[in-house]
Amino acid sequence: MKEEDSLSNNAELLLTKRDNFSSVMFPAVCHQFVNAMGKDTLIPSSSLEESTRISPFNVVAKRRKRRWIFFHKIEYSTYDFPLYDLLNSNAVFESKLEETAFCSYNPESTYSLSGKFGVDIMKDLMDANLSASDKVTISAKLGEVNLVQVADPDNFMSELMTRKLNMNHPLVKQIRKSKDTVLCVIRGVIQTTDNAEIKRIQDKDLKETMSEKVTKEGGNESGEFSENMKKDITLEKGTTLAYKVWELKINAENGAIEPIMTAELEGGFHHSTMDDINTDGDESSTSPTEQEETSVLQHLEEQLQPLFDLPEAEGQLLKLSLLKLMTCHSDVVLLSKLLVQAETGTLKEEKEKYNELIVNKAETWTVATSAGIKTEGENLVYEGEITPILAAVAHLVDAMHDVETQDLEKLCQCNEDQLKALTKIFKSAVSSSMPIPLDTETSPAVEDPADGILSDMKLTVYKDNGTILPPETKTHIHECIYCILHCVS
Structure with missing residues (x-):
């Protein structure tokens, strides 16, 4: 030529x-x-x-x-x-x-x-x-x-x-x-x-x-x-x-x-x-009945329990990796695509092709490995049926994928007390429509940057009477945020 x-x-x-x-x-x-x-x-x-x-x-x-x-x-x-x-x-x-x-x-x-x-x-x-x-x-x-x-x-x-x-x-x-x-x-x-x-x-x-x-x-x-x-x-x-x-x-x-x-x-x-x-x-x-609402947390625990059944050291490493991944939403998007392919039995990608785009490589592959994705030669593969741990990791990463980038970033910026406060608030908001008390356990969430998440998700803080009111209409994003908080807080 x-x-x-x-x-x-x-x-x-x-x-x-x-x-x-x-x-x-x-x-x-x-x-x-x-x-x-x-x-x-x-x-x-x-x-x-x-x-x-x-x-x-x-x-x-x-x-x-x-x-x-x-x-x-x-x-x-x-x-x-x-x-x-x-x-x-x-x-x-x-x-x-x-x-x-x-x-x-x-x-x-x-x-x-x-x-x-x-x-x-x-x-x-x-x-x-x-x-x-x-x-x-x-x-x-x-x-x-x-x-x-x-x-x-x-x-x-x-x-x-x-x-x-x-x-x-x-x-x-x-x-x-x-x-x-x-x-x-x-x-x-x-x-x-x-x-x-x-x-x-x-x-x-x-x-x-x-x-x-x-x-x-x-x-x-x-x-x-x-x-x-x-x-x-x-x-x-x-x-x-x-x-x-x-x-x-x-x-x-x-x-x-x-x-x-x-x-x-x-x-x-x-x-x-x-x-x-x-x-x-x-x-x-149909809209959930009052009896169904009381079992929300039980359903969440069942879906995500395999993440908590991991050995302590492995579970802690997975938690830290997930927190790091949330700082880069593009990594979450890539990981979500891999997990979808694993679930549908179509995963056979070149690992190096993904490495060119992944920012947090160690954390991404830690999560992928925990779900059962392996490397064979140059390719990423997943063999066998969908396991409980794959389903749990896919469910959590799916939640991270759907939450807006700015809210993931705010979650990453929250300190430990704010994460715990948000967990309690979203736990109540997802499972009930009752006002949430603004007390010593929940008050860290009304400070920056956690208060931005409450605002984005239409949870209203009434400091005068010491309550937080859940939104009139809940969406699956409220469940997504609670799933994330439940696993990383």
């Missing part, structure tokens, strides 16, 4: 990796948008490619991945065809859409490469000489964004209840195979009203950094080449940032449909009457 061809190929490779950064910037901005505008009601677009499939009336599959005590960890899969394609009569819906102004959104945010999105950013920018201690600033000039949604929900619900699902449709057959998957329909989307821009604001001199790297790789170090590396992305008018859905309750015998319009109920395929609240005996679809 000629030398100039080699240089050209190296340059093209680096440009491709630079272009791939857009795949990270867009979901990061959508995630931030949902956290700011509707964390409990909106679902963020996970990629630019997915955003093209998100339109009102389109189909979404909601999958419950991991069972928590009263909640499930949820993921959504979007499809590029409307719900009426799945009905016996594929006539388009008569229900209309309405478009209203939602907000103006033009944030400039700094993302740590040790945070939740750090792994993907590092993968895309490996040639930019960045490290986990670096930060990337992203500017999103989205301007005015609108909400496009079903204009008359009652009319749309009535229309659906007069139609029936085609139970022989290939997608319907696939979704029915999993009792943990629910068919949904998109009822509203948040879209840009004009062309918008997302770009990285250079925290370093990219021209100098990339020229230095290209020189080492044998590439072209010209100023023109470095300028080409500075790629921004433009979002077309109508790009979907987030969406919301109605779950569908389907009679598995005749395909009759009932949209679920309240947060307390869940959809799914079932064989009972349409008036039955539960779906296929899934008790998680």
Whole structure:
């Protein structure tokens, strides 16, 4: 191969990796948008490619991945065809859409490469000489964004209840195979009203950094080449940032449909009457009773007990490793991916490939080894059935994965007294709705940085009457934080 061809190929490779950064910037901005505008009601677009499939009336599959005590960890899969394609009569819906102004959104945010999105950013920018201690600033000039949604929900619900699902449709057959998957329909989307821009604001001199790297790789170090590396992305008018859905309750015998319009109920395929609240005996679809709440801590102990059954020295090392991992959320993300593969029997990764991205190597492999992951030659493997210790470690790491980066960092900064105080508070908050006494044991949690966790999780401190009030609505993140505190405090 000629030398100039080699240089050209190296340059093209680096440009491709630079272009791939857009795949990270867009979901990061959508995630931030949902956290700011509707964390409990909106679902963020996970990629630019997915955003093209998100339109009102389109189909979404909601999958419950991991069972928590009263909640499930949820993921959504979007499809590029409307719900009426799945009905016996594929006539388009008569229900209309309405478009209203939602907000103006033009944030400039700094993302740590040790945070939740750090792994993907590092993968895309490996040639930019960045490290986990670096930060990337992203500017999103989205301007005015609108909400496009079903204009008359009652009319749309009535229309659906007069139609029936085609139970022989290939997608319907696939979704029915999993009792943990629910068919949904998109009822509203948040879209840009004009062309918008997302770009990285250079925290370093990219021209100098990339020229230095290209020189080492044998590439072209010209100023023109470095300028080409500075790629921004433009979002077309109508790009979907987030969406919301109605779950569908389907009679598995005749395909009759009932949209679920309240947060307390869940959809799914079932064989009972349409008036039955539960779906296929899934008790998680109802709010916990007072008797169930009293057994919450017992359930947690059963799920996590294998971590406490370890020999004392091994258990202490695992605890210290988990605390260290929380200082770098990107390590948690990588470890979570390994554990999911171990649980599903698909783990066979090159260890060195992961080592290139892991910051806390010793701690990451300590936790992985405790779960039963081994090294064979150059590969990471897991053999045999899912053991109680693998399930316990996966459950805990899953909890760490789902908690926001800033809250993990606050937990790491808490002293021993604050961790114990938070443990007692979240223990009460998860298992009861009663006010929590603000006493000598819980008072350390109302000081910085522990008080930030209480605020983020909507636990209200009333110093005047000496109580802490749990949130009106609990989510599985409250359980996640208690799982973490239960194991590391």
